[in-house]
Amino acid sequence: xxxxxxxxxxCAVPAIEYxxxxxxxxxxxxxxxxxxxxxxxxxxxxxxxxxxxxxxxxSAGASSAGALKEESGFYAVNNxxxxxxxxxxxxxxxxxxCGKTTLLKMTNRLYEPDGGSILLFxxxxxxxxxxxxxxxxxxxxxxxxxxxxxxxxxxxxxxxRLLKWEPARCRxxxxxxxxxxxxxxxxxxxxxxxxxxxxxxxxxxxxxALATKPGVMLxxxxxxxxxxxxxxxxxxxxxxxxxxxxxxxxxxxxDIHEAFRLGNRVMIMxxxxxxxxxxxETIVRKPADPFVETLIRSAMEQExxxxxxxxxxxxxxx
Amino acid sequence: MIRFLTRHPEKIYIPLLEHIELVFLxxxxxxxxxxxxxxxxxxxxxxxxxxxxxxxxxxxxxxLALFAILIPVTGLGRTxxxxxxxxxxxxxLLRNFTTGLKEVDPAVTDAAKGIGMTWLQVLTxxxxxxxxxxxxxxxxxxxxxxxxIGTIAASINAGGLGTLLFDGLRTMNIARILWGSILSAGLAxxxxxxxxxxxxxx
Ligand SMILES: Nc1ncnc2c1ncn2[C@@H]1O[C@H](COP(=O)(O)OP(=O)(O)O)[C@@H](O)[C@H]1O
Ligand SMILES: [Mg+2]
Numbered sequence: 001x002x003x004x005x006x007x008x009x010x011c012a013v014p015a016i017e018y019x020x021x022x023x024x025x026x027x028x029x030x031x032x033x034x035x036x037x038x039x040x041x042x043x044x045x046x047x048x049x050x051x052x053x054x055x056x057x058x059s060a061g062a063s064s065a066g067a068l069k070e071e072s073g074f075y076a077v078n079n080x081x082x083x084x085x086x087x088x089x090x091x092x093x094x095x096x097x098c099g100k101t102t103l104l105k106m107t108n109r110l111y112e113p114d115g116g117s118i119l120l121f122x123x124x125x126x127x128x129x130x131x132x133x134x135x136x137x138x139x140x141x142x143x144x145x146x147x148x149x150x151x152x153x154x155x156x157x158x159x160x161r162l163l164k165w166e167p168a169r170c171r172x173x174x175x176x177x178x179x180x181x182x183x184x185x186x187x188x189x190x191x192x193x194x195x196x197x198x199x200x201x202x203x204x205x206x207x208x209a210l211a212t213k214p215g216v217m218l219x220x221x222x223x224x225x226x227x228x229x230x231x232x233x234x235x236x237x238x239x240x241x242x243x244x245x246x247x248x249x250x251x252x253x254x255d256i257h258e259a260f261r262l263g264n265r266v267m268i269m270x271x272x273x274x275x276x277x278x279x280x281e282t283i284v285r286k287p288a289d290p291f292v293e294t295l296i297r298s299a300m301e302q303e304x305x306x307x308x309x310x311x312x313x314x315x316x317x318x
Numbered sequence: 319m320i321r322f323l324t325r326h327p328e329k330i331y332i333p334l335l336e337h338i339e340l341v342f343l344x345x346x347x348x349x350x351x352x353x354x355x356x357x358x359x360x361x362x363x364x365x366x367x368x369x370x371x372x373x374x375x376x377x378x379x380x381x382l383a384l385f386a387i388l389i390p391v392t393g394l395g396r397t398x399x400x401x402x403x404x405x406x407x408x409x410x411l412l413r414n415f416t417t418g419l420k421e422v423d424p425a426v427t428d429a430a431k432g433i434g435m436t437w438l439q440v441l442t443x444x445x446x447x448x449x450x451x452x453x454x455x456x457x458x459x460x461x462x463x464x465x466x467i468g469t470i471a472a473s474i475n476a477g478g479l480g481t482l483l484f485d486g487l488r489t490m491n492i493a494r495i496l497w498g499s500i501l502s503a504g505l506a507x508x509x510x511x512x513x514x515x516x517x518x519x520x
Pocket of ligand 2: 097100101102220
């Protein structure tokens, strides 16, 4: 599939749209300063009248803005705009600390942006109830985050149960989901997370996130902590699940091979900024930024080494 | 000693029952208050620090002094004792409750929030079940401490095993002194052991 020639935004409403999104963190105490640059009023903790819009700062090139960043914080996500179409599998690639997790957490409102807006099927997520919003989105994280005191069955059916589904329906859904993620239901449903391998835990995490058939899946380095062979299997399963469920997937990774293999488009981030967002082919052919170019070149050099020595891919795990 | 028991059994079991009652009453009120304070502290970091410090100061006040401070306000008797004992417990309970809940793996609570649990659901379905041992340990410490400090409550007419001790000391009645100390120490040790065993099974 080649999406690169399509003009974005012409047809349907994007599944997710980021409009000039900012997130600032305080370097010292690790908390957001809660400066909401683009919204008027309601700011409880104003810092000596410094809450001007970063857009304005950037366009005016105000020197005070630079000084401000030094003193009080930095932008983990910096003026990021992007459109994601319904049904896409987008990978977000960038080295550790470049703001990938922050971007994902703003998408399901675990973090609130300090500027800009995020739209889900054309509706501002800021105007929606966070809990309802999150139930429309699946969320999978690296450590799986399974509930250690619950069985696989209970982990997977936790939200359906909170939504008061009939027990029989919960059970059927669990069976369906475990089959979908490649776990033999009767063998695994009554196990506890501690009785599973890392890869199996990730599968359960995936099943749990898919429980209520969310239209959007947010995956934060879900395969970051599993070994290379398991990861390859999981990647294939993910592609299959994406095909079968037809949802919009946002997949964060720091592994360039994973990003280019899975994504129909790849978002490349560095220092909180979006450098390039395009199909893997286009990015390789026309890197839009020196950083992207270096990234591609280093990946190719590694590839070359593997091609010329041993014939299997070990991934570029850091 | 045995003769004292056979002749005046009510002089032993009544203080013992009083003592247990005092501990129970204090425990129920303390846990209820600590639960509310914990919820507040979890949502407000700076208030939490401030409150912990304040409770630390209260905890360091010697018990006789705290009773003495309260007497002008609430008079002699059990009410005053329960108030003072509850105040001491808040330090132990709040510390154990907040640290226990905060020690739950943030990846797990993040995931719980991220898949769409409300904060109350995260608390009741995830944080409390996972922190149950720390929560229970806090309660155990509070109970044992209440049993101990509770003996001093006899000095303000609140009854309990302290009456045996104080009466015994005043009249130099060895049997009373012994029964008072054995029962209060025994009660504390036994309760601690039982609660610890229960904690292990959690
Ligand atoms: N809660 C937080 N408080 C303070 N700084 C944070 C917080 N979360 C992330 N950061 C900082 O923001 C930057 C981006 O973090 P993150 O989005 O987690 O990066 P990534 O997921 O790409 O590794 C990092 O420098 C990180 O230290
Ligand atoms: Mg991350």
